[in-house]
Amino acid sequence: MKILNFGSLNLDYTYQVSHIVREGETILAKEVGLNLGGKGFNQSVALARAGISCYHAGLVGEEGLDFYDACETYGIKTDYMKTVTGRCGHTIIQVDEKGQNSIVLFGGANQKNSKEYVDEVLKNFDTGDIILLQNEINELPYLIDQAFAKGMTIVLNPSPYDERLEECDLGKISVFLLNETEGQQMTGMTTPATIVAAMAASYSNAKIVLTLGEGGSIYHQGDEELYQAAFEVKAVDTTAAGDTFTGYFVAGLYKKLPVKDILITASKAAALAVTKDGAAKSIPFMSEVELFNID
Template sequence: MKVLNMGSLNLDYVYTVDHILKGGETLASKKMEVFCGGKGLNQSIAMAKAGVPVFHAGLIGEEGEPLLAVCQENGVDTGYIQKIEGKSGHTIIQVDKEAQNCILLYGGSNRSFTKEYIDRVLEDFGEGDLLILQNEINLLDYVVDRAYDKNMVIILNPSPMDEALEAVDMGKISIFLMNEIEGAQIAGTENPEDVLAVMKEKFPQARVVLTLGRDGCIYQDSEKLCRQSAYEVKAVDTTAAGDTFTGYFIAGLLKGMEIEKILDMCARASAIAVSRKGAAASIPMMEEVIRASQK
């Protein structure tokens, strides 16, 4: 069984601010830092740090060499990553004194996928292989359709939520990994229990993980529902918390762990990530998570 992540690679420009800006407001930032990120890159690095051999497929622009380098440094297979003309994807991230963030995303090279490139990558994967997707690349519906035709296990983090997801046949998704905002937008209701009820009605065969920030997370499949509390830490930057959760969840699945143990591991890994600055750089190694569980 192989694991392919077809997703974004971004340069993150992170600004430390007193509070998140409102419309028309001007505010001086206290600090500006540059990190490698993108939901695709973060999730690939999280999987690699959790011990998962992962192939990443994606596109970088003219200034994207640091993105390629950080993947390689963290053990991600970069053989499918291609460099193209133009700018890489990037984000402008505000992080306030409560460690909450808001993110402005520019797609850049992440929005330059072609059907030919997608087909070429998927030629090397087949039935039972895992495909991890987010919504920071173009042609997401085409990727899902082709992967489904190949009987791959499709895992979707539907973020960011926009009209592109309307073209995706969600009935082809095996596992949904989403936060409370994404869940509410897909289900049309904010109450977590109602979100899960709608997801079960619409996609009865899919497994769903709904993360709830400080309130932990809920897992649901056709037979089981279980909850996991969040571990309390002093949060510094929540940027990669969800991506860390995703990487460790997939690692747990591949290890054949019980779902309750997987969720506990994910909660511990995410707690470590939010206690550090940055995206990819904040994601812990499996050894750190194991040590945390032994305290």
């Protein structure tokens, strides 16, 4: 069984600010940093640091060649990555004094995927392989359809949520990993319980994992529902928390671990990630997660 993450690769411009800028306001940034990121890349790093060497497929612009070296360093396989003309995807991230963030995303190369490229990549995968997807790339409906036709296990993080997701046949998704905001956007419901119930009613065959930040996480499939509390830490930067949780959760599925154990490990990893600044660089190694003191 193999894992393919067909996802975004972004250059992250991160600005440390006293507070998230308001409409019409100009503020001074205390610091600025440039890091490799993107939900796809971050989740591949999380998989790698959880002990799983996945394949990453995706497009980078001409200024994104550092991604290849970074993937080699992290242990991510780049057989199916490509470089295209033009700009990389990039983000402008504000991080306030409480570690909360606000993000503007430019798609760049992430929006240049073609059906031919999708076919070229997926021909190397088969029934039972896992494909992890996010909504920072184009051709998502085609990716879902083709992966489903091959019998792959499809894991979707529907982020960022927008109208393009309505073009996807979400009934083909095997696992949904989403946060409370995305759950509200998908279902129109406003509480964790009603979001999970609505998702379960619409996608009865799927595993549903709803993350709630400091509120923990909920897993639901069929008659089984589990709650996992978050681990209390001092947050510095929450940027990669969700991606860390996603990568560690998928790693647990790959290892066929009990769901309760997967939730605990993914929650501990996400907690550790918010104690450091940056995105990919904040994602902990499994050795750190195993030593994390939960008392």
